[in-house]
Amino acid sequence: MTAMRRTLGVCYYPEHWPEELWAEDARRMAETGLTWVRIGEFAWSRIEPEPDQLDWGWLDRAIETLGAAGLKVVLGTPTATPPRWMLNRHPDMLALDSEGRPRKFGSRRHYCFSHAGYLEECRRIVTELAHRYGRNPYVAAWQADNEYGCHDTVISYSDAARRAFRDWLRAQFPAVNGNGGDIGALNRAWGNVFWSMDYADFDDIDLPNLTVTEPNPAHSLAFRRFSSAQVVRFNRAQADIIRAHSDAPIAHNYMGRVTEFDHFDLGADLDIASWDSYPLGFLEDRVGASDADQRHFARQGDPDFQAFHHDLYRAVGRGRWWIMEQQPGPVNWAPYNPAPLPGMVRLWTWEAFAHGAEAVCYFRWRQAPFAQEQMHAGLLRPDSAEAPGLAEARQVAGELADAPGVDPEQAPVALIFDYDADWAWKVQPHGKGLSYFSLVFDHYRALRRAGLSVDILPPSARDFSGYRAVFAPGLIHMAADLKRALAESGAEIVIGPRSGARDRNFSIPVPLPPSLPGLDVTVSRVESLRPDMPVPVEGGGTVTGYREELAGSADTVFADYSGAPVAVRQGRLTYMGGWGDAELLDRLVVGIGLRSQLPILQLPLGVRVRDTAIERFWFNHNSCPVETPAGRLPAAGVLRVPR
Template sequence: RYGNNPFIKAWQLDNEYGCHDTIISYSDVARAAFQEWLTDRYGDVEALNTAWGNVFWSMEYDRFDQIDLPNLTVTEPNPAHVMAFRRFSSDQVVKFNRVQVNVLRAATDVPLIHNYMGRILDFDHFEVGEDLDIASWDSYPIGFLSDRLEGDDDHKAAFLQQGDPDMQAFHHDLYRAVGKGRWWVMEQQPGPVNWAPYNPAPLDGMVRLWSWEAIAHGAEVVSYFRWRQAPFAQEQMHAGLLRPDDTPAAGMEEAAQVAQEIATLGPLVQVQADVALIFDYPSDWAWNTMPQGADFDYFRLIFSAYRALRRAGLSIDIIPSTQRNFDGYKLVFAPGLANTDPTLMSDLRDSDALAVLGPRTATVTDELSIPPQTQPVITGLDVNIELSESFPPSHIRSVEGGGSVVHWMEKLSGSSPVLMKTEGGATVLTGDDQMWYLGSWPDETLWNRLVGMAATQAGLHTTALPDGLRLRTAGAVQFAFNYSAHSVSWNDQVFDACSVTAWDRQDRILK
């Protein structure tokens, strides 16, 4: 009926995969499907027993139909069992999405799109995205600061009505990769929401800032949720561009301003960044299954690296762990990448980029066991992990030259040159001209030092930005976004609170 309707420009499949804990299922149907998935993956139950190390604790199976789901166990389940179940659960989302894709492909030629979410890692978005034309996500900066980001009280107070300065940009860059260059914001917060623990209103200027930041990162569309605030049911307190009585709400004026400015500024050109950050969903499942420390979290680690790169004024491409072509990149970061695929490491070694790996990079197999080779499994780098430690938040280890190790540290040995060490003499960073291995989790100061060192080695210019100010390059246009609730100064310029500024060859074209 609507397949060839000229007013339909894209089809959205489903809504927010993973919302409300809808990926992991411990139902009887899930158990039967999991057993079938295991049969297809391993073929023979003895192969599964060997891969999982089921000889430990006498956990061998005789038949696939004996294998239950990894919940309600007396003690912790086998990590390989959990990891297999996480892969199965992700594959189910891919299959479910593909069923819808196949139905729509037969009925329409317009692009197919799904709206992903912030910090939802239960399925592999890259694999889902392979069947779609456009990625999108639902951006709720204030809600996310409150309900899904770590941060001290001072940070959360400073950005209470603006959102974290890097959370939105991270997901813009992530979903640009998931969408293979094409992405939208399907739901942009225009005012207070109803679902976070606390729901303050955005400061004046923030709806405009969020909109322009998405556009600067390549968004083809910024769509606000919602058009009109509903006067009933579960989301009646969720603001829209219009109030329930159809009068304009606070966000309407700023959305209209952005529309006018887009027409004046014209299209932007997206170019490959100099810096890439490898993001890998299975690594989150791995470290969630086997954290070895109460606060070791993959997203938290990789986001800390992303924040450090942004504090240095750099634009970043997020890329999948399946990527093997690194042409054009000068610097590639891969913190916490569990993958031990030798082709990835050799291709990084053969590229022109400086690769900064670790901690925990290339330290487990796909079955979440210790590889037979010396860890980490990195081509051409003589570094060995002798043991790994996790620390409580109260414990730090100071590093020579400034900064500290927090959360995690590996005891490293080998002949690779030492680039950083603790005040006690333990190796923190080691490497050669092509690859570095970081055996620790840096605090903010140490991340800043590390990014500065790596950028210098890679021939990149960095700049220390004031708190809350972030930059983004889109072709010939340079953007500055001030998330702070007060004006800041940088590079002999003053940036108003909650403001967007853009230059084209030194001429200011947006303020």
Template sequence: MSSGLQRALGVCYYPEHWPEEIWARDAARMVSAGITWVRIGEFAWSRMEPEPGRFTFDWLDRAIDVLASAGLRIVLGTPTCTPPRWMLDRFPDMLAVDAMGRVRKFGSRRHYCFSHAGYRAASAAIADVLGQRYGQDPRIHAWQLDNEYGCHDTVLSYSEAARHAFQDWLATRYDTIDALNTAWGNVFWSMEYDSFAQVDLPNLTVTEPNPSHALAFRRFSSDQVVAYHTAQVEALRAHTDAPLIHNYMGRVLDFDHFEVGRSIEIASWDSYPIGFLSDRLEATPAHKSHYLQQGDPDMQAFHHDLYRAVGRDGRWWVMEQQPGPVNWAPYNPAPLPGMVRLWTWEAFAHGAEVVSYFRWRQAPFAQEQMHSGLLRPDDAPAPGLAEAEKVAAELRSMPEVCVQQAQVALVFDYASEWAWATLPQGAGFRYFALMLDAYRALRKRGLSIDILPSTTSDVTGYKLVLAPGVATLPESLKRALGQTTAIVGPRCNAVTEELTIPTPMGPDLPDLDVTVTRVESLPPGVERSVPGIGAVQHWTETLEGSAQVTLRDADGAAVMVSNGALSYLGGWPDSALWDHLIADAAARCGIDTQPLPDGLRCRDTKTHRFYFNYAATPCAFDGLSLPAAGVAWARR
């Protein structure tokens, strides 16, 4: 987890969108802008194989030749997120089905069900064909598999293929139907099954399905993504030693990225700060206005740290970086001048090897015609290009800096997202929002953070570990948390892996006598005050046991209990309480913190401290003076 900063720029390019005459000029302009990497091919199946079995790689050969000749390193994508129209003639039942039972039709992308065996084989086959042709080609420096698994809500499919595969998955997991009935508590409401073949998908039930049923379907669905992915990995591995990459999408949490990442070298993600702020963040309108042209100041960093954990040996990229306004969010303003540079440097500071802009030139047609690129549709430079060029210039003068292990770690667990989405208990309870709140609180105190999967069994080296919302704490993690200062909770180890309540009830922590005996969810605007400090909102727990109470609410009820370095937190803090918790815990374990000015964020590498001003106004701090959207760095 301490790779050097490679810090190269890349770009996504679609030669199939442009006349072949301009490819060479495009390539030259990329190089002159300081771009090193170019991703191609991931949506071009209809041009690679216009009819079943008839391959037309000549254009791709020429594109590779032009790009590589210009000095660019190529990432070649498998085009499996865009099966051509003829694929539906082969597999009329390959389409996913939504939770309302409607077939999700051809006409955009990701029109396939992960469980469809025929399409899975066809995906492996095109990967195999590509691997055969380009696997040993030295110009292909890396491979991308598919594109943004799960984007557009595509993990959960209610197709016949999924139903059969789910039944098989259940049979493997539970062996006997009695075991399943027992594990799920199907005696409740007489939901007992006589055979796996009777188990339907958990959609369209009269009222909510058994949460165990729903969570099993979530786990199954994640496994189907992994299996689908693995088929392509295996096909390519047979032909190439180049690193394999997938580009995850921000806050797409319906499958386990750690599991997908296990079989490939590099994690990457697609970072659209302004789109995400508008489209997929819980935040007040005031917060959204404040950061309208900058993006949320913690959303990108969170994902950077997450994918550093997902990538093998910490290797990760930003595969798609927003370069200007996008088209897909409810509102699509332009970045403040400087933000494209800021986002890029922030990624590098978090250890990105490559930041690759999406995309070279805005295509004037089809779904993303309003999504900007580094060039405008009329070939003129868009504002993002100059910022990318500036970063390229700065990179040349920047010494190699290295990721170093952070002092603080945060546990992130996909299954917890699925568990709490299945059983929220309060309309305000979203695991991701809780995580981002915790992460934000750490960052507002100037801390750098490592994200850890819940499979972690060793946290030595971290002074402080936070583990909010982990539905089921693995024993190994539970033990590891005793190695350092840790804050566990709220809603931690509250359920079994089957999404039932364990006995004894959680959190069942070693050496901390506390039991969550009751939970309450609270509507917006209602909070439980922690006098002089802050308040608990959304979620609050009744804590019993002999552990020392280290925080109380206005009624004297325990909000946090502790034994030495281990604390259990029994509620969802507001920002003031989070700040207190972080400041206090950091002080206890010897971490220096200081509150940062509004919108300022830091990131420490082995040699430097980077500063990022997400505010739309200038900011002075640590003797530095940053303009709006400013970036600064200093040797530590």
């Protein structure tokens, strides 16, 4: 397979602008060096202004105008923004929040994934759209809906969700005779004998909100799994229809750190994974960085957060992934919305390509003067003058002309990311603020500080050939064959804390965890710790927030000053019995690197590298120049060095 060409694109809303602007806009896009233009994903009220009255004219002309300028269209389905009249047809289609309040019309994503009537409406409009444009020569890709789960929209406590959850549970605990569900099996699996929570019928089961104190964690986890499955089902309905009408690839644009549904499961129905990358918004809103780092990187974004998602979506897309929306300037939605440091728009773009992106599309072409995102920068200002981001996009376009295509290579290190584990930790963090995402991300940061390129793998991975080391922290439920595959992989394996700590239905297994073949260690007790009481580890670093007591004959790798083991190892299997701070995780990575002949660097703050098959990229996320082995990196600098 030849390397795919790296391309740029932009998001555009012809319905927002006078039609006489379209041709000029298209010309300027093409001139800038853009290949893709995404349209249509919020336009339902203009495609179908009144129920069943479809108005295709403007969209036909928009696609024609853009295509005629040499652009390829990514056409979005408009299902994230049902028009107001849809509420008249389906007054109960709204999601309810955890306190039972409707999440009303007036912004976007105002629908419950479990609502059968709305799903049917989506099938109808997607069928119309796919039928009309499925063979349009300019429509070169599709996007289903927009940012599933954004604004906490995965989980709904509506009546529709309640009914669907009961049916989903029946299917999870089928009766032996195949007739409905086995409520006794559910009661046993969940331990409902505790606090007299036994159910006589699936229809007795309510959603796990507004309980007097916390609900059964098995109940909560099941509801999260169900909620994820509803999103997957919703998306699949659209993908199936589009595929029946079009050969163009189907994408969805995931949103950063939205973990409420399983992106791998949903990705199985896509051809391309894409995500929406807003480095500055994320740093303020969801990275969870320290105050000092938030200050230091305020105009650059976190140096690892985007990379993590790049690697994640490379896995979700089984190799094919894009940035569908790339921040081009200040955004509107974070607590604070600074302008990027000059050069960062270019850096972010190249960083995506270094991680294997096929395309990077900027959001959006022209800043809208109205409505919720009027303060969101575009490549153009509202008055059509060039905004600063445009020059950087143009520069990348020029650089791409001489650059090689997408040239992925298996990384030497793998890191498993499991949405189900994230839900389990959310259901039961055990200590305030403990989160699976953060645990995995802490490991990712340590690997990146060591200069390693990383592949993220789903928990369904069983073939680890080619990897020298595999990290799988915090996998609270581990399938038996995953344990076996890891133990037999030949790679250095690092698991823990909390690995295998629960069975599929959130019970503690006996024998106690981790119960990994070939590793004699038992977690005999666990504790969560105040942030101000880290446990120092001999040789440097601490365990912070979460700690396990380890018993067994495996060798001690790290110990606290009382000699109690913090990490143990047997053969190639390492178990971490606690949450290491950055220093301890660095020691862990260096140790594993030495054992597996990995080339370890010690990168300065904000400097990161990423290898493709033929090049090493250096990125400087600092606002000052930095000296590196590859030479001087200017502020916001990018270096490409042949390998």
